[in-house]
Amino acid sequence: MTDLARSGSRTSDPADRPKIVRLHPFGLDGARTGPISLATALLLLAAWFLATHFRLVPPLFLPTPQEVATQFLAVVEDGYAGATLWEHLSASLFRIFSAAVIAASLGIPLGLAMGLNRWAKGVFDTPIEFYWPLPPLAYLPLMIIWLGIGEVSKIVLLTLAMFAPVCLSAQAGVRSLPIERVNAALSLGAGRWQLFRTIVLPSALPEILTGLRIGIGVGWSTLVAAELIAATRGIGFMIMSASHFLATDVVFVGIGIIAAFAFAFSYGMRLLEAWLVPWKGKS
Amino acid sequence: MLQVRNASVFFSARDGRVVHALDRASLDIDANSIVVALGASGCGKSTLLNAIAGFLPLSEGSITLDGQPVASPGADRGVVFQKDTLLPWSSVADNVALGLRFAGVPGRERRERAEELLGLVGLESFADAFPHELSGGMRQRVGIARALATDPKILLMDEPFGALDSLTREQMQELLIDVWARTGKRIFFITHSIEEALFLGTTVVVMSPRPGRIVAHFDVDFVRRFAAERDVRAILSAPEFADLYDEIRSLVHRPQAEAESRRMVLQ
Ligand SMILES: Nc1ncnc2c1ncn2[C@@H]1O[C@H](COP(=O)(O)OP(=O)(O)O)[C@@H](O)[C@H]1O
Ligand SMILES: [Mg+2]
Numbered sequence: 173m174t175d176l177a178r179s180g181s182r183t184s185d186p187a188d189r190p191k192i193v194r195l196h197p198f199g200l201d202g203a204r205t206g207p208i209s210l211a212t213a214l215l216l217l218a219a220w221f222l223a224t225h226f227r228l229v230p231p232l233f234l235p236t237p238q239e240v241a242t243q244f245l246a247v248v249e250d251g252y253a254g255a256t257l258w259e260h261l262s263a264s265l266f267r268i269f270s271a272a273v274i275a276a277s278l279g280i281p282l283g284l285a286m287g288l289n290r291w292a293k294g295v296f297d298t299p300i301e302f303y304w305p306l307p308p309l310a311y312l313p314l315m316i317i318w319l320g321i322g323e324v325s326k327i328v329l330l331t332l333a334m335f336a337p338v339c340l341s342a343q344a345g346v347r348s349l350p351i352e353r354v355n356a357a358l359s360l361g362a363g364r365w366q367l368f369r370t371i372v373l374p375s376a377l378p379e380i381l382t383g384l385r386i387g388i389g390v391g392w393s394t395l396v397a398a399e400l401i402a403a404t405r406g407i408g409f410m411i412m413s414a415s416h417f418l419a420t421d422v423v424f425v426g427i428g429i430i431a432a433f434a435f436a437f438s439y440g441m442r443l444l445e446a447w448l449v450p451w452k453g454k455s
Numbered sequence: 456m457l458q459v460r461n462a463s464v465f466f467s468a469r470d471g472r473v474v475h476a477l478d479r480a481s482l483d484i485d486a487n488s489i490v491v492a493l494g495a496s497g498c499g500k501s502t503l504l505n506a507i508a509g510f511l512p513l514s515e516g517s518i519t520l521d522g523q524p525v526a527s528p529g530a531d532r533g534v535v536f537q538k539d540t541l542l543p544w545s546s547v548a549d550n551v552a553l554g555l556r557f558a559g560v561p562g563r564e565r566r567e568r569a570e571e572l573l574g575l576v577g578l579e580s581f582a583d584a585f586p587h588e589l590s591g592g593m594r595q596r597v598g599i600a601r602a603l604a605t606d607p608k609i610l611l612m613d614e615p616f617g618a619l620d621s622l623t624r625e626q627m628q629e630l631l632i633d634v635w636a637r638t639g640k641r642i643f644f645i646t647h648s649i650e651e652a653l654f655l656g657t658t659v660v661v662m663s664p665r666p667g668r669i670v671a672h673f674d675v676d677f678v679r680r681f682a683a684e685r686d687v688r689a690i691l692s693a694p695e696f697a698d699l700y701d702e703i704r705s706l707v708h709r710p711q712a713e714a715e716s717r718r719m720v721l722q
Contacts, residue, residue: 361530
């Protein structure tokens with residue numbers, strides 16, 4: 173009787189909770205890395221501070237953190253090169269977003285088609301495999317010659333850079349579909365469209381989201397190249413322009429802003445993944 | 456009635472040789488019967504089932520269901536796989552109702568039917584759970600409920616309990632007999648366990664490998680006896696059960712034994 177009472181109170185008393193355990197994960201499977209990353213960031217910041225404080229590096233090459241912070245505030249207040257920080261930022265974000273939307277709306281359907289259809293695969297495989305390893309800077313001159321120096325050439329350049337990872341991952345998503353799952357759906361009476369809609373698409377979704385995440389990352393890294401094209405606005409332009417005047421502190425401000433946004437996007441994509449494909453790795 | 460007539464299947468192996476996976480198999484599956492195909496691994500059981508399901512065309516022969524030739528997969532033949540094929544992103548109820556969704560049944564009705572079927576397999580309280588929250592045996596029960604949802608003419612089951620522990624397996628066998636007794640579905644069931652074949656089948660067909668062939672038919676009545684008396688021990692300890700077990704056991708092992716002895720002579 174007393175035993176029962178005691179064991180009953182054990183689960184209800186929060187101070188005396190049983191030890192909760194779970195399976196040893198393989199790899200990182202949700203392990204907390206936040207504190208480690210934060211410590212690394214602080215360490216790097218400290219190294220930067222010390223290196224500049226003791227003049228280990230000439231200030232022209234590496235400005236002090238304080239200078240960069242001051243310059244950041246100055247750019248926020250007064251803008252840079254005839255435009256406010258917000259104008260630079262929105263110009264860059266607009267290009268990245270437009271390119272991402274175009275790359276996704278072409279790359280996902282085409283990638284799925286290439287995973288499913290012999291003709292789609294046959295026709296598009298060669299051009300995509302041919303162009304995607306090229307560095308965007310290599311075909312940048314062609315973009316300028318063909319499309320001029322306006323927004324179009326910049327967005328096309330970014331789109332080309334983002335398209336390949338999205339398209340290839342959608343293909344991989346279709347390929348990862350187990351045949352038993354298809355057969356199960358067919359023997360439940362699925363039509364072609366139903367099979368695509370309820371089986372193929374959700375099965376490929378995790379890979380598609382990974383592709384989008386990689387694509388947006390590639391987009392940010394191509395941004396500076398895109399804004400080399402006679403831009404007067406944009407974070408990439410700001411960095412390039414500052415480098416001409418050896419304004420290293422402004423270069424740092426620009427890099428910091430790109431890094432912050434790329435990080436935020438990547439994080440947002442991960443949240444989207446957790447929301448859209450909560451079953452990932454669980455079946 | 457499901458009729459398989461002289462069904463042969465040839466595959467090409469990776470090295471280009473021809474594999475004779477099924478050799479002139481003939482089989483009838485009548486209303487209210489459970490036909491169990493029994494044989495060692497690699498004797499063409501899955502090949503036969505895949506052909507009946509319509510996943511695999513025959514090299515020769517024919518399969519008809521109620522007079523209609525079988526050419527492609529369809530909702531008139533429900534399939535339960537060894538590996539569970541539930542959709543990880545759908546709840547248990549949605550998984551069960553998948554075939555109804557394909558058939559255009561409205562959501563309300565789908566849900567009612569799914570709950571009814573989950574009741575039949577004893578999972579009524581798991582309608583809103585997700586597959587990864589269930590044990591292997593429970594997932595197989597969901598698979599059975601899903602295959603029954605479209606009210607197929609026949610249930611095809613490819614070693615559905617092969618991956619389960621023996622205790623769960625016994626429960627599942629009894630559950631399947633209950634489902635069969637209540638729905639009157641005909642069932643084609645594959646196993647490599649002689650005991651399971653004798654316990655579940657109204658007919659047991661024994662297959663032998665290379666080429667995959669049906670070598671014997673047995674009409675058995677233990678399953679009807681179980682459905683009426685529900686006494687497992689009486690059945691397992693019946694002398695007829697042990698006799699049939701031994702007879703089938705020697706049949707299953709014979710072709711291999713012959714092959715072995717031939718090889719020994721050659722050496
Ligand atoms: N797709 C395939 N290609 C080539 N050979 C196959 C294929 N599927 C099955 N086989 C061969 O056919 C034979 C029968 O296989 P299967 O029907 O799966 O046997 P069981 O289900 O009885 O274990 C085996 O020898 C197997 O290797
Ligand atoms: Mg098999």
